[in-house]
Amino acid sequence: MKNGRCEEYDDEDVLAWVLGDVDEAEEQGLTAHLASCSSCLERAAEYRALEHSADACRTGPVIRWRGFKTPFGTVRIAASRDGLIDLSWQMPSDDEFIARLERRHSETPVVCDCDELEPAEEQLCEYFDRERRSFDLPIDLSALTPFQQEVLDATARLGFGEVATYAEIAERVGRPAASRAVGNALGQNPVAIIVPCHRVVRTDGTLGGYTGGLRYKKVLLDIEGRRDLLPTAEQPPLF
Amino acid sequence: MTITTDGRVPVEDWSAEYGAELERHVTRMLGNVEEARDVVQELWITALRTEPDSGEGSNIRAWLYRVATRRALDVLSARKRHAGLLDARSGELEPDRPPAPDSVFGALSSEAVEGIRGAVRSLPCKQRDAVWLRWIEAKDYETIAERLGCSPESARANVYQGMKKLRIQLAHVWREEVAV
Numbered sequence: 079m080k081n082g083r084c085e086e087y088d089d090e091d092v093l094a095w096v097l098g099d100v101d102e103a104e105e106q107g108l109t110a111h112l113a114s115c116s117s118c119l120e121r122a123a124e125y126r127a128l129e130h131s132a133d134a135c136r137t138g139p140v141i142r143w144r145g146f147k148t149p150f151g152t153v154r155i156a157a158s159r160d161g162l163i164d165l166s167w168q169m170p171s172d173d174e175f176i177a178r179l180e181r182r183h184s185e186t187p188v189v190c191d192c193d194e195l196e197p198a199e200e201q202l203c204e205y206f207d208r209e210r211r212s213f214d215l216p217i218d219l220s221a222l223t224p225f226q227q228e229v230l231d232a233t234a235r236l237g238f239g240e241v242a243t244y245a246e247i248a249e250r251v252g253r254p255a256a257s258r259a260v261g262n263a264l265g266q267n268p269v270a271i272i273v274p275c276h277r278v279v280r281t282d283g284t285l286g287g288y289t290g291g292l293r294y295k296k297v298l299l300d301i302e303g304r305r306d307l308l309p310t311a312e313q314p315p316l317f
Numbered sequence: 318m319t320i321t322t323d324g325r326v327p328v329e330d331w332s333a334e335y336g337a338e339l340e341r342h343v344t345r346m347l348g349n350v351e352e353a354r355d356v357v358q359e360l361w362i363t364a365l366r367t368e369p370d371s372g373e374g375s376n377i378r379a380w381l382y383r384v385a386t387r388r389a390l391d392v393l394s395a396r397k398r399h400a401g402l403l404d405a406r407s408g409e410l411e412p413d414r415p416p417a418p419d420s421v422f423g424a425l426s427s428e429a430v431e432g433i434r435g436a437v438r439s440l441p442c443k444q445r446d447a448v449w450l451r452w453i454e455a456k457d458y459e460t461i462a463e464r465l466g467c468s469p470e471s472a473r474a475n476v477y478q479g480m481k482k483l484r485i486q487l488a489h490v491w492r493e494e495v496a497v
């Protein structure tokens with residue numbers, strides 16, 4: 079012991095012991111050492127106390143995210159414990175996607191996903207490969223307004239290749255005069271593709287807008303066998 | 318003392334076999350015989366409930382030391398936190414009755430829980446990911462390295478850097494809570 083610091087073991091050794099990153103001999107060595115070294119003992123007690131607070135994180139809210147390659151480029155998805163909250167292919171980098179999640183959910187830790195979002199990745203890739211027609215994934219829309227939620231719920235009921243107009247969705251949520259507001263709500267759909275806002279078009283037969291880029295709306299409708307909705311002779315610009 | 322056919326000391330005899338030396342070990346850690354005795358008593362209950370696998374065989378003694386040491390560390394950190402509470406409330410609580418560790422950690426206030434999450438949130442991305450996967454989810458370093466796109470050594474370094482920051486920040490969180 080020198081200046082209150084242990085010369086035999088350092089902070090990292092103690093942490094390794096607490097995390098269980100040591101072999102049996104090291105474990106026994108430090109266990110015995112703790113009974114005679116107050117500096118290591120104190121450090122170990124602090125790390126041990128941290129272990130208890132891990133439970134607060136284990137059960138509390140968290141946002142997981144992952145990114146993967148698709149024909150749309152890198153698609154990044156994020157989910158709360160209740161379901162998907164974000165799907166995006168427009169963000170230029172992981173960092174910017176994470177920064178946006180942190181801005182929108184400032185109270186919740188954002189952490190990379192390990193395996194929970196694997197089904198979502200698989201299902202989306204199958205959809206892009208034209209091997210899947212519907213998604214079986216929980217969605218969490220609780221951060222949205224009640225109106226947005228109603229509009230997205232009504233939109234989520236549209237099946238593969240089925241389209242509705244903005245006016246029809248407005249009618250289905252009991253606000254027949256609100257087709258513009260419906261358009262706005264769909265424009266802010268945080269989980270495009272999964273909630274198929276690409277299946278909502280204008281009454282005059284044109285496609286209307288798409289926040290992810292109109293050409294992607296065309297590709298999605300093409301995937302779903304609705305080339306008839308695209309302007310004559312127009313081929314989808316992607317795959 | 319009876320010995321089972323495989324040469325192991327049966328659970329009910331561990332106390333007689335190892336009780337005295339464990340009590341000395343824990344007393345050295347806690348500086349208090351009474352508390353050490355409590356810790357060792359609890360250890361027998363734990364041992365009866367969750368007997369270590371027979372695979373550990375002759376290493377029962379090592380297992381007992383490990384569990385006793387972790388338990389003693391809990392008492393120490395609870396004592397430390399209790400001392401903080403006493404300072405802040407100028408001795409309102411009875412100093413001779415430190416709360417049991419379980420109740421101390423089980424009763425973290427919502428502010429403290431928020432503080433813990435805040436501390437995790439404030440870590441740089443890579444450290445936060447690494448700490449979460451290792452500390453909260455007990456993933457191995459190969460898995461973490463794969464997720465983070467780095468080497469296992471680098472994954473481990475990120476866990477350690479993050480944990481050190483959390484330790485320092487959480488001391489702060491507890492002081493804050495105490496000051497309320």
